[in-house]
Amino acid sequence: MTASTPAGTSIPTGTRNLTCRAVLFDMDGTLVDSTAVVEQVWGEFAARYGLDLEEILRTSHGVQARDTVTRFAPAGADVPALTAELGAMERVRTEGIVALPGAARLLSALPADAVALVTSADVVLAGIRMEAAGLPMPAVAVTAERVTRGKPDPEGYLKAAANLGVDPADAVVFEDAPAGIAAGVAAGIRTVAVGPNTGPLPAGVLHIPDYSAVTVRTSQDEAGRTVISFRL
Numbered sequence: 001m002t003a004s005t006p007a008g009t010s011i012p013t014g015t016r017n018l019t020c021r022a023v024l025f026d027m028d029g030t031l032v033d034s035t036a037v038v039e040q041v042w043g044e045f046a047a048r049y050g051l052d053l054e055e056i057l058r059t060s061h062g063v064q065a066r067d068t069v070t071r072f073a074p075a076g077a078d079v080p081a082l083t084a085e086l087g088a089m090e091r092v093r094t095e096g097i098v099a100l101p102g103a104a105r106l107l108s109a110l111p112a113d114a115v116a117l118v119t120s121a122d123v124v125l126a127g128i129r130m131e132a133a134g135l136p137m138p139a140v141a142v143t144a145e146r147v148t149r150g151k152p153d154p155e156g157y158l159k160a161a162a163n164l165g166v167d168p169a170d171a172v173v174f175e176d177a178p179a180g181i182a183a184g185v186a187a188g189i190r191t192v193a194v195g196p197n198t199g200p201l202p203a204g205v206l207h208i209p210d211y212s213a214v215t216v217r218t219s220q221d222e223a224g225r226t227v228i229s230f231r232l
Contacts, residue, residue, distance in 0.1 A: 016206055016232040018190065021170040023110055023228060024160050025138075027119035027126055029061065029176035030194050031103045032133040036096040041089045049074065049082075061197060062177025064120040064150035065090075090125055094132040100194070102211025104135055109216045114226050116140035116160035118173075120150055120180075140164055151179040154187035161189065172230070181205060192232065208232055 028034045039057065046053035051072050060068040066083045073079055107115065115138045119126050123143040130137045140163045142156045149155045161171045173184035173191040178199040184191035185202050193207045201207060208214060215231045 018172055018192070018206075018230040018232065020172040020190070020228050020230075021226055022114045022116065022161060022164040022166040022172075024116045024118050024157055024171055024173045024184075024189065026062065026173075026175045026177070026180045027117055027121060027129060029197060030174050030180075031100060031107075031117075031135055032097060032129050033100055034097045034129055037090070037093045041086065041093060045086055045089065049077075062120060062151055062175070062179035064144050066144070067150050087122065087125065090121075091128055094128060097129055097132040099133040099135050100210045102214060103133075106211045106214055106216060107135060109218075110228065111218055111226050112139060114164060114166075114228060116142065116164055118142045118156040118160045120144055151177075152182035152186065154183050157184055157187040157189055161187070172228075206232060 025031050028038065042056055042060070043053055045051070046056055056068060056072055059071075065086050066079070069083045069086065070079050073082055117126065117130075117138045117140070119141070121129065121143060122145055123141065126141060126143050127137055140160060142160045142163070144150065147153075147155045147159065157173060158168060161168045164171070168188040171189045173187070173189045174194055175181045175184050175191055176193065176195045176197055181191055181193055181198060181202065185205065191205050193201055193205050194211075195209065198207065213232070217229045219227045219229070221227050
């Protein structure tokens with residue numbers, strides 16, 4: 001199943017079409033705006049351990065906390081303990097977390113059995129943030145503890161597509177961070193970049209500011225399989 005818009009074609013928002021059988025969403029920055037909480041927690045954590053906050057924020061978006069702690073922790077630090085400490089801080093901060101514009105409407109319009117969440121957060125944090133944003137947790141959720149390699153590795157997206165019973169070519173990924181976009185592309189899944197923090201986009205990756213102008217229609221093909229048609 002392919003997009004009706006050729007890769008790399010520049011077409012105004014609202015006239016780009018994608019057809020797929022499954023939809024895979026990142027969470028932070030893609031469905032949920034948790035920027036204020038993330039920056040607050042990492043700011044406190046960096047100050048506590050004398051880390052470079054600016055560099056952490058520049059490189060950590062979309063990446064598992066464990067990988068960021070591993071990269072920036074002082075030599076000899078107990079990385080699992082520091083990661084657990086950071087996670088505990090994140091789980092009690094929900095003020096200011098909201099859904100991206102149009103996200104709730106879009107999720108409610110999609111078949112529940114054709115949607116997956118693929119996030120660098122663990123299952124507890126994912127549940128907390130989705131609930132804080134007023135969004136339903138998809139039945140299929142590939143969280144940090146369900147993969148051995150975090151984004152930009154494609155493992156999470158490939159696992160989600162397999163769990164939904166679709167070929168990667170029949171899915172679409174929505175992502176906001178360079179690491180996640182790279183993961184979607186590496187998985188061989190058509191990828192839509194969301195929001196202002198995507199960085200330079202690979203060829204063929206479309207971009208939307210949020211879901212306000214996105215419309216979706218579902219149908220079935222001759223074999224009775226779900227067909228999801230997006231207008232971006």
